[in-house]
Amino acid sequence: MNRDEGFTLIELLIVVAIIGIIAAIAIPSLLRARVSANEAATIGDIRTVISAQAAYHSANGGFYASTLTCLAVPTAGGCIPNYPTNGPTFIDSAIASLQPKSGYDRAMQPGQPPALLPSATGASSTGSYAYTATPVVAGQTGVRGFGGDAAAAVCFTPSGASPNVTNGVIDLTTCTVLK
Numbered sequence: 001m002n003r004d005e006g007f008t009l010i011e012l013l014i015v016v017a018i019i020g021i022i023a024a025i026a027i028p029s030l031l032r033a034r035v036s037a038n039e040a041a042t043i044g045d046i047r048t049v050i051s052a053q054a055a056y057h058s059a060n061g062g063f064y065a066s067t068l069t070c071l072a073v074p075t076a077g078g079c080i081p082n083y084p085t086n087g088p089t090f091i092d093s094a095i096a097s098l099q100p101k102s103g104y105d106r107a108m109q110p111g112q113p114p115a116l117l118p119s120a121t122g123a124s125s126t127g128s129y130a131y132t133a134t135p136v137v138a139g140q141t142g143v144r145g146f147g148g149d150a151a152a153a154v155c156f157t158p159s160g161a162s163p164n165v166t167n168g169v170i171d172l173t174t175c176t177v178l179k
Contacts, residue, residue, distance in 0.1 A: 111168025
């Protein structure tokens with residue numbers, strides 16, 4: 001008896017079952033890897049904002065920027081008076097836009113404006129700031145909420161909620177500092 005070439009139905013079912021088992025094992029790992037990558041990128045962005053604010057603080061008479069726009073365009077009105085038009089920017093426009101990035105929504109929360117500003121300081125200056133990030137979809141794009149402020153510490157909330165901020169300062173009783 002001559003057998004036709006090809007695979008039997010049983011052989012094909014076994015291959016499909018093996019592929020299904022491999023997918024069931026691999027997909028959760030890939031999702032965890034994506035969440036980890038989003039969180040790492042967000043922590044990096046927070047550290048970038050902290051560094052940019054420290055540099056801006058030096059260039060702006062000891063005051064921070066109350067908006068991320070001033071970090072991206074320091075020559076904008078109200079930012080740093082007499083800043084050279086060919087001077088460097090402090091952050092790139094992707095971070096300054098406050099659009100969702102790497103699966104996280106971002107927010108800049110300035111502190112109270114100082115009562116008296118020196119003439120060499122921009123009108124949009126502040127004595128403190130907080131930059132926070134929360135997952136766009138908790139559990140899928142990220143698990144933890146993050147924040148950083150003028151104290152230069154990056155902290156997280158395990159629930160994914162934004163850390164509590166008062167007058168541009170993160171309440172560290174609601175946020176665990178990253179080590």
